[in-house]
Amino acid sequence: MNEARPQSLSSFWMPFTNNRDFKANPRLLVSAEGVYYKDVDGNSVLDGTAGLWCVPCGHRQPKIVAAVSEMVSQLDFAPTFQMGHPAAFDLAEKLMEFTNHRFGHVFYTNSGSEAVDTALKIALAYHKARGEASRTRLIGRERAYHGVGFGGISVGGIAGNRKPYGVMLPGVDHLPHTHNIEKNAYSRGEPEYGTHLADELERIVALHDASTIAAVIVEPVAGSTGVLVPPKGYLKRLRELCTKHGILLIFDEVITGFGRLTTPFATDYFDVEPDMMTTAKGLTNGTIPMGAVFSKKFIHDAFMEAPPGIELFHGYTYTGHPVACAASLATLEVFQEQKLLDRAKEIQPYWEDAVHSLKGLPHVIDIRTIGLVAGIELAPRAGAPGARAFAAFKKAFADGVLIRVTGDIIALSPPLTFERKHIDELFGKIGKVLMTLE
Ligand code: PLP
Numbered sequence: 001m002n003e004a005r006p007q008s009l010s011s012f013w014m015p016f017t018n019n020r021d022f023k024a025n026p027r028l029l030v031s032a033e034g035v036y037y038k039d040v041d042g043n044s045v046l047d048g049t050a051g052l053w054c055v056p057c058g059h060r061q062p063k064i065v066a067a068v069s070e071m072v073s074q075l076d077f078a079p080t081f082q083m084g085h086p087a088a089f090d091l092a093e094k095l096m097e098f099t100n101h102r103f104g105h106v107f108y109t110n111s112g113s114e115a116v117d118t119a120l121k122i123a124l125a126y127h128k129a130r131g132e133a134s135r136t137r138l139i140g141r142e143r144a145y146h147g148v149g150f151g152g153i154s155v156g157g158i159a160g161n162r163k164p165y166g167v168m169l170p171g172v173d174h175l176p177h178t179h180n181i182e183k184n185a186y187s188r189g190e191p192e193y194g195t196h197l198a199d200e201l202e203r204i205v206a207l208h209d210a211s212t213i214a215a216v217i218v219e220p221v222a223g224s225t226g227v228l229v230p231p232k233g234y235l236k237r238l239r240e241l242c243t244k245h246g247i248l249l250i251f252d253e254v255i256t257g258f259g260r261l262t263t264p265f266a267t268d269y270f271d272v273e274p275d276m277m278t279t280a281k282g283l284t285n286g287t288i289p290m291g292a293v294f295s296k297k298f299i300h301d302a303f304m305e306a307p308p309g310i311e312l313f314h315g316y317t318y319t320g321h322p323v324a325c326a327a328s329l330a331t332l333e334v335f336q337e338q339k340l341l342d343r344a345k346e347i348q349p350y351w352e353d354a355v356h357s358l359k360g361l362p363h364v365i366d367i368r369t370i371g372l373v374a375g376i377e378l379a380p381r382a383g384a385p386g387a388r389a390f391a392a393f394k395k396a397f398a399d400g401v402l403i404r405v406t407g408d409i410i411a412l413s414p415p416l417t418f419e420r421k422h423i424d425e426l427f428g429k430i431g432k433v434l435m436t437l438e
Contacts, residue, residue, distance in 0.1 A: 046402065099277075126248065142176055144217075250277070
């Protein structure tokens with residue numbers, strides 16, 4: 001009996017997991033180093049997904065490990081309600097630099113879901129503070145994932161995440177998604193077709209009236225529903241329409257942030273500026289849970305004009321947790337010292353060619369790439385949507401590579417420290433999996 005094995009798998013109710021299937025055939029990770037995990041049987045597993053899109057610097061970066069250890073032994077916890085600690089303020093300044101001073105302020109949360117709900121609340125309170133209390137409507141998009149809070153599932157567009165619950169935020173509408181295999185299959189970067197879909201916002205404005213709409217939230221590249229890349233000019237058009245109608249534009253960059261597209265954020269990649277930006281995951285290299293909402297100065301200013309007192313009745317016990325701040329400060333240093341964005345840019349063409357080399361393999365009906373992200377869409381098995389990709393996930397894990405699947409799409413997002421040899425290993429193994437997949 002391996003010492004590392006848990007005594008029982010029964011009591012942990014696992015998230016977004018087929019619990020019964022997993023517990024009959026578990027996959028247990030016990031350590032990680034660089035771009036590899038080690039499983040409980042001692043097998044190496046190449047991390048093709050940076051954990052859950054959240055480990056851009058690679059696993060167990062010594063600098064981050066040291067910063068976390070040091071902080072936890074110095075300041076294990078400190079509240080940020082009506083007091084503070086230096087790391088929270090230092091991190092905020094560093095984050096302003098990392099976001100190229102596009103934003104004026106940052107609000108900390110503990111997760112992407114909390115960042116999304118925080119941004120939606122700030123949007124509503126912002127309009128109210130300015131005397132436009134009628135702007136309460138929130139616009140999301142089909143096939144969007146914005147986490148699992150009530151705000152996030154309401155503006156989100158994944159039926160499975162909404163249906164079991166029934167109750168949603170009122171007054172939410174959705175833009176259509178932009179995914180279109182007939183027109184855009186095998187695209188590299190932004191696809192040509194679909195820019196006009198941003199104009200659907202005009203239809204929604206005509207229906208509800210701009211004076212009722214607070215914000216539009218989109219993932220610049222939708223990750224969790226299978227790497228849906230925005231058509232050329234689509235995000236710019238959304239920006240224009242939001243500005244025209246006084247609607248705040250929120251980019252949910254929980255996945256696209258921290259180098260995923262080879263730039264610090266998608267806002268840099270697409271050169272489109274949202275009014276708020278939600279982040280998490282890579283913010284601490286996944287080491288300690290943390291999220292953050294970035295806001296333009298004018299939004300924060302609107303709150304500071306209120307009579308003296310608490311300006312925003314919102315926050316979490318763990319907002320700006322010192323250990324999370326230490327992890328994030330160290331993450332930013334690793335980005336700089338290891339020139340991770342340059343490395344990502346340098347390897348991106350090799351990555352892109354390697355992914356597209358899978359074209360023509362059994363079941364593959366589309367491949368799309370942008371930055372260090374790839375979506376490989378498989379034809380579903382008749383009457384069993386998702387089953388083929390899930391089988392691919394299990395086979396790949398058994399063969400020593402971690403891939404992520406959503407529906408019948410394989411979504412890949414390696415650590416930015418991936419080298420050519422890792423790309424060769426990843427696609428060599430995925431290719432073999434596809435050849436033998438039923
Ligand atoms: N928003 C986006 C775009 C995400 O991809 C995710 C998670 O994958 C979230 C929000 C939710 O983040 P968390 O799981 O940290 O709550």
